[in-house]
Amino acid sequence: MTRIKNLAAAPTFYAALAGMILFFSSWYFLTETLTLPRFKNIPDPLSVVTEWSAIHPKYGVSLFTKPYYVDILYSIIRTYAAFAGAVVFGVSLGIVMGWSRILHNYTFPLVEIFRPMPPLSWIPLAVLVLPGIELPVVFVTFIAAFFATVLNTLLGVQSINRDYFLAAKCLGAKPRDILFHVVIPGSLPFIFTGLQIAMGIAWMSIVAGEIIAGQRGLGYYIYEAAALFQYEQVIMYMFTLGFLGYVSSVAIRYVGNLLMAWEEAKRKAR
Amino acid sequence: MVEKAADKGHVVLNNVSKCFFEDEKKILCLDQLSIEIPPGQLTVLMGPSGCGKTSMINLIAGYETPDTGSITIDGEKITEPGHDRLVVFQETALFPWMTVFNNVAFGPKAKGLAEKDIKEKTESILETVGLQDFQDKYPTQLSGGMQRRAELARALVNEPSVMILDEPFRGLDAMTRELMQEFYLKLFDETKITTLFVTHELEEAIFMADTVIILTYKPGRVRKVVKVPLERPRHFSVSASKEYMDIFNDTIEILFEEAKKAFDHDDASSLDIIQSLKRNSDDS
Numbered sequence: 001m002t003r004i005k006n007l008a009a010a011p012t013f014y015a016a017l018a019g020m021i022l023f024f025s026s027w028y029f030l031t032e033t034l035t036l037p038r039f040k041n042i043p044d045p046l047s048v049v050t051e052w053s054a055i056h057p058k059y060g061v062s063l064f065t066k067p068y069y070v071d072i073l074y075s076i077i078r079t080y081a082a083f084a085g086a087v088v089f090g091v092s093l094g095i096v097m098g099w100s101r102i103l104h105n106y107t108f109p110l111v112e113i114f115r116p117m118p119p120l121s122w123i124p125l126a127v128l129v130l131p132g133i134e135l136p137v138v139f140v141t142f143i144a145a146f147f148a149t150v151l152n153t154l155l156g157v158q159s160i161n162r163d164y165f166l167a168a169k170c171l172g173a174k175p176r177d178i179l180f181h182v183v184i185p186g187s188l189p190f191i192f193t194g195l196q197i198a199m200g201i202a203w204m205s206i207v208a209g210e211i212i213a214g215q216r217g218l219g220y221y222i223y224e225a226a227a228l229f230q231y232e233q234v235i236m237y238m239f240t241l242g243f244l245g246y247v248s249s250v251a252i253r254y255v256g257n258l259l260m261a262w263e264e265a266k267r268k269a270r
Numbered sequence: 271m272v273e274k275a276a277d278k279g280h281v282v283l284n285n286v287s288k289c290f291f292e293d294e295k296k297i298l299c300l301d302q303l304s305i306e307i308p309p310g311q312l313t314v315l316m317g318p319s320g321c322g323k324t325s326m327i328n329l330i331a332g333y334e335t336p337d338t339g340s341i342t343i344d345g346e347k348i349t350e351p352g353h354d355r356l357v358v359f360q361e362t363a364l365f366p367w368m369t370v371f372n373n374v375a376f377g378p379k380a381k382g383l384a385e386k387d388i389k390e391k392t393e394s395i396l397e398t399v400g401l402q403d404f405q406d407k408y409p410t411q412l413s414g415g416m417q418r419r420a421e422l423a424r425a426l427v428n429e430p431s432v433m434i435l436d437e438p439f440r441g442l443d444a445m446t447r448e449l450m451q452e453f454y455l456k457l458f459d460e461t462k463i464t465t466l467f468v469t470h471e472l473e474e475a476i477f478m479a480d481t482v483i484i485l486t487y488k489p490g491r492v493r494k495v496v497k498v499p500l501e502r503p504r505h506f507s508v509s510a511s512k513e514y515m516d517i518f519n520d521t522i523e524i525l526f527e528e529a530k531k532a533f534d535h536d537d538a539s540s541l542d543i544i545q546s547l548k549r550n551s552d553d554s
């Protein structure tokens with residue numbers, strides 16, 4: 001509760017509010033008052049909100065219709081499945097690479113070649129190899145999130161002060177103790193930075209994946225609505241994506257803070 | 271309480287050499303070093319920055335192996351790290367992600383002691399170092415002096431044969447530093463735990479040591495072994511005594527010479543020692 005209060009009392013809250021008001025009024029101004037030639041087909045914010053919250057929406061989908069939630073659910077499940085895979089495999093590979101010099105030498109160049117490949121460039125191969133429609137979409141999302149996670153985890157392990165390993169060793173730690181009590185906690189701050197990035201990338205790729213290879217889901221629907229010139233729907237889905245992404249990253253930060261109580265203590269000690 | 275360490279922790283370095291490569295160039299860091307760290311005594315190691323004190327500690331700790339010669343503890347050859355020799359590092363190495371309690375309990379847990387014994391031992395040692403009320407804090411929430419005491423506790427709880435302290439009080443303010451010196455001496459007087467102590471401060475060295483060993487700069491050899499027969503328990507007033515002054519004056523010259531040599535080797539980090547030594551000799 002106090003947290004929320006603090007947040008509201010912070011000057012950043014008013015700044016954020018002012019920023020939003022400015023943004024939405026300029027949007028309104030550009031599309032309704034000025035009606036610039038290239039902007040006049042864009043719906044103004046009021047009609048987007050009206051459509052979004054209509055019980056009987058013009059184009060059939062709003063907060064009060066079932067398809068809206070079905071699309072959200074499809075996208076969430078795909079994104080989180082891909083993200084979960086990226087966490088499990090990405091963190092494991094990152095830790096192994098950070099820990100074993102030999103494995104690092106074998107895999108690092110490969111990782112660095114694969115990492116910059118845009119997720120969408122994987123679609124042809126994904127469709128070719130993986131059965132059905134769900135798997136290829138989830139796969140391209142996974143692949144993007146995976147490499148962001150690997151790299152950050154690796155950096156996290158490498159960031160750990162060498163003295164911690166020496167101290168653990170002379171205190172009689174076995175490799176297992178070192179993994180669970182030094183390597184993993186020591187790289188958590190980097191891992192969570194990586195997970196934030198991975199989550200962002202996952203939301204970006206899911207939409208692209210759905211547009212190209214999907215059926216249902218937010219990305220797919222944006223594409224459909226655009227083809228039918230239902231721009232209120234397009235914008236409303238864009239904002240839905242924005243909110244989902246935002247909530248996801250707040251959730252990751254929340255889990256991160258739970259797992260890294262010492263970081264919080266450090267910030268307070270300053 | 272820490273138990274009497276009896277006469278454990280007799281460390282002998284016999285003809286130990288160690289080389290490092292710096293920009294493809296082979297540099298002799300320790301040159302046929304033969305040193306004895308007698309059990310139940312406090313031995314201080316001094317020498318200019320970069321002369322190989324930490325390297326020697328790494329060898330005794332078993333983190334690295336000597337190129338030639340051998341190191342034994344109580345007659346047994348040292349081959350790997352073990353909790354009979356515990357190192358307290360130059361920079362604090364408490365795990366920031368563990369509470370003070372868990373940091374201290376790390377050794378006993380790794381050894382696989384029963385939950386009850388771990389708790390008992392840890393709490394009793396925390397009491398010894400006066401941190402019982404801080405056991406659930408994280409290291410960053412402690413003051414510098416408390417962190418050092420927590421680190422001592424983390425080592426002591428394992429009942430090591432030798433405590434190896436690499437400039438443990440560096441970075442503490444003068445007041446805290448003196449309190450820590452007094453604290454460690456008291457602990458030492460009670461336990462007679464064999465100790466190897468590295469420092470740059472001659473006052474600290476003489477105040478604490480039974481023996482001060484001075485190393486030379488590149489290659490690291492023993493320059494001089496100074497006995498400090500001042501009576502224990504010691505009080506800070508000892509620094510006003512004639513014996514203390516004699517030892518001080520005998521030693522400061524040598525240290526200054528070695529620091530100067532290191533400085534001429536263009537090792538800028540030794541500048542601060544020269545300055546601190548200058549300051550000291552001006553004072554006296």
Ligand SMILES: Nc1ncnc2c1ncn2[C@@H]1O[C@H](COP(=O)(O)OP(=O)(O)OP(=O)(O)O)[C@@H](O)[C@H]1O
Nearest residue numbers: 290291292299318319320321322323324325326539
């Ligand atoms: N792992 C290493 N690889 C290469 N050179 C090293 C290594 N460890 C130490 N050295 C070199 O050996 C020399 C001795 O270093 P060491 O850290 O033992 O000095 P020190 O006496 O502890 O100095 P200080 O008082 O600054 O702590 C230095 O010149 C250092 O550059």
Ligand SMILES: [Mg+2]
Nearest residue numbers: 323324360436
């Ligand atoms: Mg050193």
